[in-house]
């Protein structure tokens with residue numbers, strides 16, 4: 499009886515069909531899983547790197563999105579009227595400083611590079627970072643005038659009629675962590691500016707170790723020549739302050755904080771962090 503039942507069961511086509519489907523599914527389930535990139539989801543999209551990342555030597559300093567051109571070098575317009583920074587710098591000084599002094603650095607750089615088409619295609623930053631690659635007969639001219647062009651281009655940007663007051667953003671925290679307080683930082687910065695004998699600049703930089711540091715430089719040297727990133731700098735050449743302050747450089751250094759553009763300083767501090775990474 500049981501044998502007859504089994505034989506009848508095996509003769510049912512529907513059972514053969516269902517058994518086949520079951521077997522196929524079992525075989526598929528036992529296959530090793532193949533992971534494809536299409537099946538991976540990530541929380542944030544990662545851009546595909548199609549070009550070689552810019553090296554530190556190629557990264558811009560004067561502007562966020564481009565290096566300072568020497569093909570030819572051009573005087574950037576002041577981002578505000580000559581009399582906009584009266585809280586610290588008078589209109590006559592601003593006009594002479596920008597229209598005459600900065601213009602002369604630009605002109606002298608272009609004259610030095612006139613017969614050097616290869617150098618004209620390099621940025622000002624690139625030349626200053628590798629001065630030994632500049633022909634000896636124009637090296638000092640490029641150093642002084644390329645530096646003068648770079649330094650002043652930064653200088654106009656880090657001042658603003660709406661500037662002054664306490665630092666804001668991440669740079670405020672970093673200044674407190676590094677120097678103890680904003681007042682302690684200002685004191686140290688002003689002292690470094692006063693200590694620079696003759697002409698030069700005082701800077702807040704991020705050094706190659708990634709730390710904030712106050713340095714001063716002679717003449718028109720820029721901290722990128724030593725591998726540091728200039729976050730903010732004050733011009734302590736007499737041409738920057740003599741009309742109003744005469745020999746009182748310390749008074750100029752104190753008043754200058756009334757026009758510091760902390761938004762731009764923060765942007766540059768952020769760029770300096772990326773420069774290190």
Ligand SMILES: [Fe+2]
Nearest residue numbers: 599733735738
């Ligand atoms: Fe200057």
